[in-house]
Amino acid sequence: GDSGSYAAVDLGASSGRVMVGRVGPDRLELTEAHRFPNRPVRTPEGLRWDVLALYAGVLDGLRAAGPVDSVGVDSWAVDYGLLDADGALLGNPVHYRDARTEGVPEQVWASLPAGELYAATGLQYAPFNTLYQLVAARDTAQFAAARRLLLVPDLLTYWLTGEQGTELTNASTTQLVDPRTRDWSREVADRLGIDLGLFAPLRRPGDAAGLLRPEVLEETGLTGPVPVTAVGSHDTASAVAAVPAVDERFAYICTGTWSLAGLELTAPVLTEESRAANFTNELGLDGTVRYLRNIMGLWLLQECVRAWGDPDLGGLLAQAARVPALRSVVDAGDAAFLAPGRMPERIAAACRASGQPVPGTPAEVTRCILDSLALAHRRAVADAQRLAGHPVDVVHVVGGGTRNALLCQLTADACGLPVVAGPTEAAALGNVLVQARAQGLVGDLGGMRRLLARTQSPARYEPRGDTARWRAAEARLADR
Numbered sequence: 001g002d003s004g005s006y007a008a009v010d011l012g013a014s015s016g017r018v019m020v021g022r023v024g025p026d027r028l029e030l031t032e033a034h035r036f037p038n039r040p041v042r043t044p045e046g047l048r049w050d051v052l053a054l055y056a057g058v059l060d061g062l063r064a065a066g067p068v069d070s071v072g073v074d075s076w077a078v079d080y081g082l083l084d085a086d087g088a089l090l091g092n093p094v095h096y097r098d099a100r101t102e103g104v105p106e107q108v109w110a111s112l113p114a115g116e117l118y119a120a121t122g123l124q125y126a127p128f129n130t131l132y133q134l135v136a137a138r139d140t141a142q143f144a145a146a147r148r149l150l151l152v153p154d155l156l157t158y159w160l161t162g163e164q165g166t167e168l169t170n171a172s173t174t175q176l177v178d179p180r181t182r183d184w185s186r187e188v189a190d191r192l193g194i195d196l197g198l199f200a201p202l203r204r205p206g207d208a209a210g211l212l213r214p215e216v217l218e219e220t221g222l223t224g225p226v227p228v229t230a231v232g233s234h235d236t237a238s239a240v241a242a243v244p245a246v247d248e249r250f251a252y253i254c255t256g257t258w259s260l261a262g263l264e265l266t267a268p269v270l271t272e273e274s275r276a277a278n279f280t281n282e283l284g285l286d287g288t289v290r291y292l293r294n295i296m297g298l299w300l301l302q303e304c305v306r307a308w309g310d311p312d313l314g315g316l317l318a319q320a321a322r323v324p325a326l327r328s329v330v331d332a333g334d335a336a337f338l339a340p341g342r343m344p345e346r347i348a349a350a351c352r353a354s355g356q357p358v359p360g361t362p363a364e365v366t367r368c369i370l371d372s373l374a375l376a377h378r379r380a381v382a383d384a385q386r387l388a389g390h391p392v393d394v395v396h397v398v399g400g401g402t403r404n405a406l407l408c409q410l411t412a413d414a415c416g417l418p419v420v421a422g423p424t425e426a427a428a429l430g431n432v433l434v435q436a437r438a439q440g441l442v443g444d445l446g447g448m449r450r451l452l453a454r455t456q457s458p459a460r461y462e463p464r465g466d467t468a469r470w471r472a473a474e475a476r477l478a479d480r
């Protein structure tokens with residue numbers, strides 16, 4: 001027919017959801033079937049994902065979704081589960097905020113210098129890149145028993161279908177893929193002694209990924225056959241696919257637990273300057289490259305809110321809007337904020353260390369975080385344009401942070417560009433659209449975006465004032 005119904009499983013670092021998308025020639029509607037928290041667990045071994053709880057949430061969601069023409073799974077990047085020779089999962093996947101990679105990058109660079117690694121993979125330095133996690137893991141008993149590695153969305157897809165694969169957009173976050181060939185970098189793997197045979201064969205967004213297993217049909221009450229389609233299984237790949245841009249002169253910021261800020265390009269930027277600025281080249285749909293910088297994002301606020309005993313977010317943001325702007329800012333790109341815990345104290349300490357007023361009340365700390373995020377957005381958008389030689393006229397903001405009107409307005413002010421905010425559930429929409437496309441309902445990325453532009457209604461924020469005070473705040477941070 002000319003319409004279809006698709007279940008998008010989208011697992012973020014703070015919550016998982018199963019959304020149902022209905023797609024037709026002039027129709028794209030998304031409803032939430034089920035949402036569940038994603039709560040990492042600190043075991044004696046370290047910080048772990050509760051992957052069984054996530055899988056249970058997925059099954060509950062598919063049951064609530066009802067009949068669909070296909071299912072697709074996306075999640076946060078870099079993390080994985082290991083399977084033994086029987087195909088059984090070996091332990092809970094390690095959380096990318098776990099401390100096991102401390103000191104590992106330096107060890108890796110001793111045999112493969114950071115510059116060479118960037119030239120080969122285009123991936124930013126982040127301590128949690130799968131590559132460093134694998135080097136940290138390789139002397140463990142668990143690793144010795146491992147015969148297969150599945151990235152988180154591929155693991156859930158395997159449990160749903162019984163079939164194994166490695167989806168390309170997420171594979172590109174392992175730091176073992178060459179962004180020019182869009183295939184494994186054998187050279188990097190060989191030099192670090194990583195066995196690429198651990199990975200299941202690559203598949204691309206739109207490829208078939210099997211059918212829901214009979215037991216899954218029974219548990220969810222669905223009637224088979226129900227195909228599972230490989231989507232942009234990296235949540236950020238799906239989210240960028242759902243940016244309702246009308247031409248190529250746009251920057252995007254995917255705001256959720258992280259802020260991922262940058263450009264969509266047709267070729268990677270692998271220069272030394274780009275490496276120094278810590279920009280990454282992850283792979284997107286249809287031969288595109290996600291050229292972006294990771295910014296700590298609303299994680300900073302989530303962790304503070306948790307420390308404050310979960311006050312109402314709306315009330316807190318209303319108070320923060322009344323706090324004077326740009327009193328103190330921190331570097332929201334600083335990996336010092338990666339680990340969980342004591343966030344209000346760590347932010348206060350960063351302000352004190354840089355000789356700025358120390359925010360005291362929750363409203364003041366919240367304002368400091370939002371100003372700092374807007375400033376980091378400004379820097380990333382400006383740096384990306386310069387490093388890629390790709391100018392933009394508009395900043396598209398997608399993800400949970402679009403609900404934060406203050407953050408959107410501050411981002412527009414800081415960038416000196418209009419912000420178009422929405423859709424909020426961009427990753428789920430990108431997931432749905434790739435499934436619909438696999439069934440012939442939508443065209444290429446341009447066609448997907450035209451459908452989004454026709455059916456979604458984003459909010460628009462015009463930049464206020466000039467950018468001088470943001471420039472000054474930027475200089476203050478740089479001078480430290």
Ligand code: ADP
Pocket residue numbers: 011012013014015255256257258298299301302313314399400401403404405
């Ligand atoms: P992830 O996919 O990484 O789990 P989301 O895209 O779901 O993250 O975004 C979660 C963030 O969205 C929260 O940390 C919160 O800051 C923000 N958010 C969610 N709901 C609201 C709201 N009603 N008002 C303001 N911000 C919100």
Ligand code: LRH
Pocket residue numbers: 012013075076077078096234235236257258260294
């Ligand atoms: C966002 C995200 C991001 C990665 C991080 C680990 O959810 O996928 O793109 O860098 O998680």
